Amino acid sequence: MRNLLLQLLILQGKPHPIAAQAPESNMNETVTEWSPALVTEAQQNIREKDLDSCLSVFLSCLQRMNSVLTVDATVIDYMSSLLVFDCAETVARVRCISDAQNVIDIIDLLTNNESFTTRCGPEAARKAAHLASAIFARVPLLQRSLFLNKPDGYLEGNLFPLETVFISKILDHNYVLPVLGIYHDQDQFGYGIVFERIENAAEWLRRSRPNFITRMRVMFEIARIIRYIHSMGIALYAGSIELGCFFLDSNFRVKIKFMGLFTWCVREATICGRTDSVLWPPRTPCTCESNISDFAMLFHRVCFGGHNENFHSRLGEPALQLIERCRDSQSRPTMEDVIKEMETWNLT
Numbered sequence: 001m002r003n004l005l006l007q008l009l010i011l012q013g014k015p016h017p018i019a020a021q022a023p024e025s026n027m028n029e030t031v032t033e034w035s036p037a038l039v040t041e042a043q044q045n046i047r048e049k050d051l052d053s054c055l056s057v058f059l060s061c062l063q064r065m066n067s068v069l070t071v072d073a074t075v076i077d078y079m080s081s082l083l084v085f086d087c088a089e090t091v092a093r094v095r096c097i098s099d100a101q102n103v104i105d106i107i108d109l110l111t112n113n114e115s116f117t118t119r120c121g122p123e124a125a126r127k128a129a130h131l132a133s134a135i136f137a138r139v140p141l142l143q144r145s146l147f148l149n150k151p152d153g154y155l156e157g158n159l160f161p162l163e164t165v166f167i168s169k170i171l172d173h174n175y176v177l178p179v180l181g182i183y184h185d186q187d188q189f190g191y192g193i194v195f196e197r198i199e200n201a202a203e204w205l206r207r208s209r210p211n212f213i214t215r216m217r218v219m220f221e222i223a224r225i226i227r228y229i230h231s232m233g234i235a236l237y238a239g240s241i242e243l244g245c246f247f248l249d250s251n252f253r254v255k256i257k258f259m260g261l262f263t264w265c266v267r268e269a270t271i272c273g274r275t276d277s278v279l280w281p282p283r284t285p286c287t288c289e290s291n292i293s294d295f296a297m298l299f300h301r302v303c304f305g306g307h308n309e310n311f312h313s314r315l316g317e318p319a320l321q322l323i324e325r326c327r328d329s330q331s332r333p334t335m336e337d338v339i340k341e342m343e344t345w346n347l348t
């Protein structure tokens, strides 16, 4: 059902409020009436207010922006106050679709806004992403910004489940390649996705023939990306830990072209017996736990695959041993263990 509703959003070319939970007649209902007095009070000491008033002030503020949402210090404060509360409780109180859309859109603007992360800390961005996930679990909405950008970047055809696009937008873009927009793909009855255009790891290896230590640094970054994604309650598709899915900027910062699902999506589909919807590409399981052996295979290919001219003896042996352990299903380390070990190699 969720997939169907998401496909409808695309066909309409814009996110349209869909009453998945709330009936149509509730579409224009607001949670509480706007009251200037409430805002003034809340501004003075919002943390002492309970969730209801905190949320209603925030939603009213977003409603007044009339779909043109912008980030300022007030919005940052409201969001940071809201994130103190349990996100399931917050979502239960968002009673109309347009409010849900506004919250999704403001989270879209905030999670990768430097003012927000500097002021509220990286934990706030994680919590905001969890809040977006909880809203998405109730109503399948996409970020409106996906439909604003003119495609200008690296294009891909109708390849991804739309959940993947939603998740890419809320994750930390230090780890995840940003999705810039969605466009209609006339040829293929569907949609295409526009990514930021940077070089992928396969092209980078071919072009720059990096030395061993640089390759090791890149693998360390990839390990950190996988750990981050798992820490967000998100599973990667097994086939997505491969060279063509990682991209490098000019400072060797690596980003993943994200392909995966919320683990609750996987659980939900499994409970409903709908395993086909968590299979992508067809017959590839979406793994909920870190797929350490995929990582080990990539590690071996990048650092030891037929270009050993710069083989680094101090690190070569420990790296091969780590790869071996990752491949052995009996004694497989976690991604956290892998990172701890790589940290002792002083790669940076």
Ligand SMILES: *[C@@H]1O[C@H](CO)[C@@H](O)[C@H](O)[C@H]1NC(C)=O
Pocket (backbone or CB within 6 Å): 024, 025, 026, 027, 028
């Ligand atoms: C919601 O508001 C719009 C415009 O403000 C109006 O055209 C529409 O009839 C309203 N819908 C309901 C169900 O009240």
Ligand SMILES: *[C@@H]1O[C@H](CO)[C@@H](O)[C@H](O)[C@H]1NC(C)=O
Pocket (backbone or CB within 6 Å): 071, 072, 073, 076, 109, 113, 114, 115, 116
């Ligand atoms: C980030 O937030 C600040 C407000 O603190 C705002 O001025 C700025 O435009 C935002 N940046 C983006 C890219 O939205």
Ligand SMILES: CC(=O)N[C@H]1CO[C@H](CO)[C@@H](O)[C@@H]1O
Pocket (backbone or CB within 6 Å): 238, 285, 287, 289, 291, 292, 293, 294
């Ligand atoms: C748990 C899990 O999905 N493991 C997979 C990791 O990757 C290997 C190789 O692609 C698969 O065979 C495993 O099933």
